[in-house]
Amino acid sequence: MEENHVGITVEVNGRPHRSTVEPRTLLVDYLRDDLGLTGTHIGCDTGQCGACTVIVDGQSVKSCMVLAVQADGAHVRTVEGLAQDGRYHAVQQGFWEKHGLQCGFCTPGFMMQSVQILEDNPDPSDEEIRHALEGNLCRCTGYQNIVEAVKAAGATIRSGAETMAVGTGVGA
Amino acid sequence: MHPAPFAYKAAHSVEEALQLLRSHEDAKILAGGHSLIPALKLRLTQPAVLIDISKISSLRGIRRENGKLIIGSGTTHREIEQSHLVAEASPLLASVAPQIGDVQVRHRGTFGGSLAHADPAGDWPAAALAVDAELVIAGAHGTRTVHASEFFTGMLTTVIEPDEILTEIKVPGEGTPGIYLKHRNAASGYATVGVAVTATHDHGRIGTVTIGVTGATPVAFRASIVEHALNGHAVSAHLLDEAASHAADGLECLSDIHAPAAYRSQLVKVMVRRALGKLLHA
Numbered sequence: 001m002e003e004n005h006v007g008i009t010v011e012v013n014g015r016p017h018r019s020t021v022e023p024r025t026l027l028v029d030y031l032r033d034d035l036g037l038t039g040t041h042i043g044c045d046t047g048q049c050g051a052c053t054v055i056v057d058g059q060s061v062k063s064c065m066v067l068a069v070q071a072d073g074a075h076v077r078t079v080e081g082l083a084q085d086g087r088y089h090a091v092q093q094g095f096w097e098k099h100g101l102q103c104g105f106c107t108p109g110f111m112m113q114s115v116q117i118l119e120d121n122p123d124p125s126d127e128e129i130r131h132a133l134e135g136n137l138c139r140c141t142g143y144q145n146i147v148e149a150v151k152a153a154g155a156t157i158r159s160g161a162e163t164m165a166v167g168t169g170v171g172a
Numbered sequence: 173m174h175p176a177p178f179a180y181k182a183a184h185s186v187e188e189a190l191q192l193l194r195s196h197e198d199a200k201i202l203a204g205g206h207s208l209i210p211a212l213k214l215r216l217t218q219p220a221v222l223i224d225i226s227k228i229s230s231l232r233g234i235r236r237e238n239g240k241l242i243i244g245s246g247t248t249h250r251e252i253e254q255s256h257l258v259a260e261a262s263p264l265l266a267s268v269a270p271q272i273g274d275v276q277v278r279h280r281g282t283f284g285g286s287l288a289h290a291d292p293a294g295d296w297p298a299a300a301l302a303v304d305a306e307l308v309i310a311g312a313h314g315t316r317t318v319h320a321s322e323f324f325t326g327m328l329t330t331v332i333e334p335d336e337i338l339t340e341i342k343v344p345g346e347g348t349p350g351i352y353l354k355h356r357n358a359a360s361g362y363a364t365v366g367v368a369v370t371a372t373h374d375h376g377r378i379g380t381v382t383i384g385v386t387g388a389t390p391v392a393f394r395a396s397i398v399e400h401a402l403n404g405h406a407v408s409a410h411l412l413d414e415a416a417s418h419a420a421d422g423l424e425c426l427s428d429i430h431a432p433a434a435y436r437s438q439l440v441k442v443m444v445r446r447a448l449g450k451l452l453h454a
């Protein structure tokens with residue numbers, strides 16, 4: 001191990017990773033550069049935009065504002081871990097159905113924060129959704145369809161309905 | 173943006189953290205990191221060592237003891253927001269918490285970190301002043317307790333010495349009505365001006381009013397002129413108008429691209445009036 005490098009073990013989307021990092025490495029850079037998980041985006045790097053949102057030990061965080069060493073021993077969930085067993089997460093389906101994205105740059109962060117919202121409360125009001133999405137900025141959609149997407153995802157989760165298979169709609 | 177290199181040590185007890193602080197030159201405490209990491213990225217500060225106190229479980233949690241609410245310095249904004257105990261024992265703190273940053277920021281940022289950082293636009297300093305919080309600070313020779321009125325000494329500065337750690341904060345827990353009104357900076361979400369007010373009244377007569385103001389000046393302050401004009405008097409819209417009109421007397425307000433001094437001073441008066449109106453129903 002190089003001098004001033006620190007050994008960390010982080011479980012990302014259910015897979016344990018043992019790595020050595022410089023203490024100054026940001027969690028977002030660790031995910032993108034060391035683990036190749038480039039679904040987590042960097043929009044502002046100042047904590048404002050939420051594009052880098054991931055869930056650490058059950059709590060959404062802006063990964064550009066967290067050091068990788070602070071995630072030692074933690075369970076991290078990123079957008080790559082949303083789809084399970086060949087099925088999209090209800091939140092992914094909601095964004096697809098309700099056109100919750102245009103360019104898609106902000107979408108991974110919005111989806112991770114939406115997962116957090118629905119895990120806190122599967123039936124949030126419009127007002128609650130908007131308040132909880134305050135830390136995510138979108139330059140394209142005007143937010144309306146994002147709120148609709150979260151509501152649709154909540155309805156899917158509450159109904160227990162099966163979500164669509166990964167790949168549905170691609171190339172259609 | 174990448175911070176300059178530093179060494180990292182995670183402390184598992186307050187004693188260990190204090191020991192690490194003493195044995196390293198140029199060390200800094202890392203709590204939630206949501207003020208420190210931005211400063212490191214901009215290289216406004218370049219400490220040699222960061223001592224992470226976020227894994228110290230004794231610094232986290234909220235309890236009530238002898239009528240006081242005792243909040244560990246490492247308790248997150250989100251934990252305060254979601255605490256039933258806080259909602260019942262300190263409506264003012266419960267009103268502040270959900271207005272800080274956003275959910276992601278509140279998941280990481282801590283009560284103690286925010287007070288220790290003493291950002292002129294931070295929300296907690298106004299509330300700490302309004303409830304006259306007692307701040308417990310640990311150092312080499314044990315602990316000392318400082319009242320909020322003596323804790324903040326200037327922009328980004330407090331009485332905490334470089335080898336000390338803020339461990340817990342005690343606030344009155346008898347459920348005194350309180351409210352925090354915040355005029356958010358549209359881009360950053362920080363307070364352009366924030367006013368934290370508690371007030372008691374009985375049969376149309378004001379008991380005690382306390383008012384903490386943040387954002388307006390380099391360091392948060394108590395609007396004592398307004399408090400004195402109100403305490404013990406009969407509630408009336410006229411009295412509240414008159415008292416609030418003096419809320420910015422003698423202030424040297426901050427001025428920046430977001431809000432010139434005159435605008436901040438106007439906000440202080442208007443927001444103090446609104447908060448008083450909500451609590452005293454006049």
Ligand SMILES: Cc1cc2nc3c(=O)[nH]c(=O)nc-3n(C[C@H](O)[C@H](O)[C@H](O)COP(=O)(O)OP(=O)(O)OC[C@H]3O[C@@H](n4cnc5c(N)ncnc54)[C@H](O)[C@@H]3O)c2cc1C
Pocket residue numbers: 046047048065200201202203204205206207208209210245246271272273274277280281282283284285286288289291293294295296332336337338339360361362363
């Ligand atoms: C995007 C964004 C938006 C934000 N919006 C707001 C807002 O609207 N309102 C607001 O008030 N704040 C806001 N913040 C700041 C946030 O609340 C911070 O969490 C808080 O100011 C600092 O707490 P921390 O635990 O993150 O401290 P850190 O960043 O870890 O530390 C801050 C400073 O305090 C020192 N310190 C920390 N804890 C202790 C301790 N126990 N004893 C001694 N010294 C200590 C550190 O050494 C450092 O100098 C925002 C931050 C971001 C990134």
Ligand code: FES
Pocket residue numbers: 041042043044045046047048049050051052053062063064065
């Ligand atoms: S990149 Fe982290 S909040 Fe914008």
Ligand code: FES
Pocket residue numbers: 100101102103104105106107137138139140141
């Ligand atoms: S879809 Fe383009 S920024 Fe949100």
